[in-house]
Amino acid sequence: SVQPYTCRRPCPWNTIYVCLNISSTDHPVIKVNAMVGEAAALPCMCPPDWPPYLVWQKSIDDQALVVNYYKDDDQEDNQMALEYRNRTELRLTGNCSLVIHIVCSSDQGLYICYYKKKPLRHEKIYLEVTGQYQHLFPKHIVFKSFNLIKSINMLPLILNSALWKLISTMK
Structure with a gap:
């Protein structure tokens, strides 16, 4: 929106009014x-x-x-x-x-x-x-971590945990 700005300055012989329209368009x-x-x-x-x-x-x-x-x-x-x-x-x-x-x-x-x-x-x-849980478990990190856990025979432990239930809802 245009908001007019008026600048007034008296001169010794006359009075001059200057009107400036300054606008900024966002x-x-x-x-x-x-x-x-x-x-x-x-x-x-x-x-x-x-x-x-x-x-x-x-x-x-x-x-x-x-x-x-x-x-x-x-x-x-x-x-x-x-x-x-x-x-x-x-x-x-x-x-x-x-x-x-x-x-x-x-x-x-x-x-x-x-x-x-x-x-x-x-x-x-x-x-x-x-999206949900994006701070905690990005997909590419979860699956790499899952493969590591699987390889060290901890799968039964992780499957019963709250973490697994959370991960399985992300698919």
Whole structure:
């Protein structure tokens, strides 16, 4: 919405009124849903002729975490947060979307796609993650652990435990 701002300053010979309309258009936040363990595609519709500069950040409180980064045909892993390395990819053909693989509950939150255009442009996307027990037992860890337990003949013990009942409901 446009909120007018009026600046009034008297002059010695005359009175001049200056009216400035200052507005800021907040980009709407796009909501994306993803299941734990699946991939999530976060859209960012940059123009086809965009200059080669793109940064995806996750907003956490007052901080920004770099999720993925692209500049002049270069993706530098050292610019990215550790928890997103080898789990994200950029779709640079036709748009600037970010794909997060093996989504976990900590991925939930506000993401911002910045791309270079005069002035710097951005898109806001909120990723909502759904699923149960995602902090405790990601599937790929559970099954590797299960194979280890099975190999040391502890299967009867684990089958009767509350942990097994919890794991078996995750399938």
